[in-house]
Amino acid sequence: MAHxxxxxxxxxxxxxxxxxxxxxxxxxxxxxxLFVGVGAAVGEYVDRGDALPVPYxxxxxxxxxxxxxxxxxxxxxxxxxxxxxxxxxxxHGMAATPVRVADILAGHLLYIALRVxxxxxxxxxxxxxxxxxxxxxxxxxxxxAALVGLSVAAPMFAYSASVTGPYLMTVMRFATMVMxxxxxxxxxxDQLREPLSLVAYPLPLWHGVELCRAxxxxxxxxxxxxxxxxxxxxxxxxxxxLAHPRFVxxxxx
Amino acid sequence: MSPARPSSDxxxxxxxxxxKRFGDRIAVDGxxxxxHAGEAxxxxxxxxxxxxxxxxxxxxxxxxxxxxxTVLGMDPLRDGAAIRAxxxxxxxxxxxxxxLTTGDNLTTYARYxxxxxxxxxxxxxxxxxxxxxxxxxxxxxxxxSGGMKRRLAIARALVNDPDVILLDEPTTGLDPQAxxxxxxxxxxxxxxxxxxxxxTHYMDEAEQLCDRLVIMDAGKIVAEGSPPxxxxxxxxxxxxxxxxxxxxxxxYADKLEGIGDRLxxxxxxxxxxAADGDTVAPVLYGRDLAPSGVLVRRAGLEDVFLRLTxxxxxxx
Ligand SMILES: Nc1ncnc2c1ncn2[C@@H]1O[C@H](COP(=O)(O)OP(=O)(O)O)[C@@H](O)[C@H]1O
Ligand SMILES: [Mg+2]
Numbered sequence: 001m002a003h004x005x006x007x008x009x010x011x012x013x014x015x016x017x018x019x020x021x022x023x024x025x026x027x028x029x030x031x032x033x034l035f036v037g038v039g040a041a042v043g044e045y046v047d048r049g050d051a052l053p054v055p056y057x058x059x060x061x062x063x064x065x066x067x068x069x070x071x072x073x074x075x076x077x078x079x080x081x082x083x084x085x086x087x088x089x090x091x092h093g094m095a096a097t098p099v100r101v102a103d104i105l106a107g108h109l110l111y112i113a114l115r116v117x118x119x120x121x122x123x124x125x126x127x128x129x130x131x132x133x134x135x136x137x138x139x140x141x142x143x144x145a146a147l148v149g150l151s152v153a154a155p156m157f158a159y160s161a162s163v164t165g166p167y168l169m170t171v172m173r174f175a176t177m178v179m180x181x182x183x184x185x186x187x188x189x190d191q192l193r194e195p196l197s198l199v200a201y202p203l204p205l206w207h208g209v210e211l212c213r214a215x216x217x218x219x220x221x222x223x224x225x226x227x228x229x230x231x232x233x234x235x236x237x238x239x240x241x242l243a244h245p246r247f248v249x250x251x252x253x
Numbered sequence: 254m255s256p257a258r259p260s261s262d263x264x265x266x267x268x269x270x271x272x273k274r275f276g277d278r279i280a281v282d283g284x285x286x287x288x289h290a291g292e293a294x295x296x297x298x299x300x301x302x303x304x305x306x307x308x309x310x311x312x313x314x315x316x317x318x319x320x321x322x323t324v325l326g327m328d329p330l331r332d333g334a335a336i337r338a339x340x341x342x343x344x345x346x347x348x349x350x351x352x353l354t355t356g357d358n359l360t361t362y363a364r365y366x367x368x369x370x371x372x373x374x375x376x377x378x379x380x381x382x383x384x385x386x387x388x389x390x391x392x393x394x395x396x397x398s399g400g401m402k403r404r405l406a407i408a409r410a411l412v413n414d415p416d417v418i419l420l421d422e423p424t425t426g427l428d429p430q431a432x433x434x435x436x437x438x439x440x441x442x443x444x445x446x447x448x449x450x451x452x453t454h455y456m457d458e459a460e461q462l463c464d465r466l467v468i469m470d471a472g473k474i475v476a477e478g479s480p481p482x483x484x485x486x487x488x489x490x491x492x493x494x495x496x497x498x499x500x501x502x503x504x505y506a507d508k509l510e511g512i513g514d515r516l517x518x519x520x521x522x523x524x525x526x527a528a529d530g531d532t533v534a535p536v537l538y539g540r541d542l543a544p545s546g547v548l549v550r551r552a553g554l555e556d557v558f559l560r561l562t563x564x565x566x567x568x569x
Binding site: 002004007008010014019088089092093096097098099251 | 337409
């Protein structure tokens with residue numbers, strides 16, 4: 001007999017079968033357009049000055065892959081979670097069966113990890129013809145992106161499960177914006193002045209960007225790989241520690 | 254479905270002094286109930302009586318704030334998942350996925366009980382037929398009527414072939430035809446020996462479905478018994494409803510003094526309780542009372558509730 005969390009994952013996959021078309025643009029087309037557009041246009045300037053050791057398009061590719069994963073994860077752990085908890089109460093339906101709260105969380109997070117991995121794998125495939133894949137380590141980038149996805153989804157679950165007002169959109173936008181600017185996807189964070197650049201280090205996306213860029217280009221990471229992975233894992237674990245009791249509480253009332 | 258009712262005396266659901274608190278508010282205030290295998294048991298009470306809160310504790314999704322609760326001989330806090338595996342639940346607000354088809358709602362749900370994909374599909378088809386939704390197997394739930402959603406929620410509660418089915422207000426908001434269809438399906442389940450636990454604020458539903466029920470008000474049980482025994486205990490056989498086309502009914506009530514066993518003055522009518530309603534009318538006209546409407550009917554649970562709480566069950 002399959003584990004209950006697998007049954008929950010199956011539910012989300014069945015649900016995705018009904019709406020995958022509507023996610024094609026945001027999960028696949030838009031990141032690719034942004035990559036090619038920014039890479040070509042901005043790259044034109046940046047590469048003239050030889051500011052980077054590699055072409056700009058190659059420089060941003062790995063980071064944008066991680067960024068894409070983060071975006072899918074934030075979207076999937078925002079309104080869907082709020083709706084399952086507050087409006088359609090799909091979670092409540094699950095909670096009336098042998099499925100436990102931990103299974104509900106695990107199944108949904110597993111689904112998000114798969115969605116992120118799929119979106120970043122597609123992005124990786126697009127990177128190849130642009131010459132942006134310089135190392136075999138690149139095959140690991142969808143896995144890293146999935147970890148980035150989990151590291152932002154888990155805390156988002158905790159937030160989305162308990163918020164009913166109009167703030168969810170604001171929080172999602174703000175989190176996305178901060179990570180867009182401060183995670184080094186588009187330019188090295190040390191380009192920022194000292195206090196600002198420090199913003200990057202606690203953000204999960206910066207660690208994802210570092211790992212994915214290094215894997216794609218076959219270069220080194222800013223911190224030891226274990227440290228980057230550790231920060232992502234800590235975000236994930238911390239998010240779970242917040243989300244689980246909130247789910248328990250909301251599902252019991 | 255479960256075989257014929259086991260002769261065991263141990264109740265399937267045994268609650269003593271059950272309490273549910275939400276902050277300062279006490280939703281369930283010391284409830285004692287014992288539901289036995291094969292029974293159709295009801296919680297009858299107005300909105301806010303604490304029916305849903307009680308059902309959610311029994312269904313092991315909401316922990317009791319006090320009292321003792323044993324379900325299927327197990328402890329809901331420790332064995333919640335094992336208990337829920339043998340329950341079928343039709344919650345008050347459906348909890349269906351509106352974006353999925355009726356069939357997918359059932360098959361995905363069956364998987365939570367560890368039912369194989371193949372059995373889930375077979376079961377879903379059977380159950381959709383059982384609740385007369387066979388032709389809507391491919392329809393999205395958001396396109397169904399309220400009555401269809403309710404039937405789908407009932408079908409979903411049967412997907413694991415449960416020993417006990419919890420139905421929280423199975424027909425609230427449905428039109429009469431849809432209600433009768435739901436009742437018919439619940440009768441069939443009852444005949445198969447499935448234990449039913451139903452909440453309702455419709456006295457006719459309670460009378461139709463329940464072998465035994467408790468009447469709840471403000472978190473407490475105010476009476477318990479079979480529908481006929483409750484009516485016998487708290488009411489006369491007949492009720493005469495009198496209307497006078499007048500807002501001030503007290504003067505009429507005074508004049509009715511001594512007729513029948515008891516009077517209840519409602520905003521729009523007076524209820525006169527008497528063993529034989531037909532003997533009342535001649536006396537009325539003898540006293541020079543000319544009601545604009547006289548209706549003689551059998552006493553029902555509504556009258557029991559009015560007797561016990563001084564209020565009507567369904568606020569008009
Ligand atoms: N989650 C909750 N938080 C706070 N109060 C609640 C909650 N659920 C129910 N109540 C309150 O508890 C009382 C009983 O509610 P409920 O069990 O839903 O009654 P019923 O199902 O009989 O209408 C009501 O006063 C209701 O407002
Ligand atoms: Mg209720």
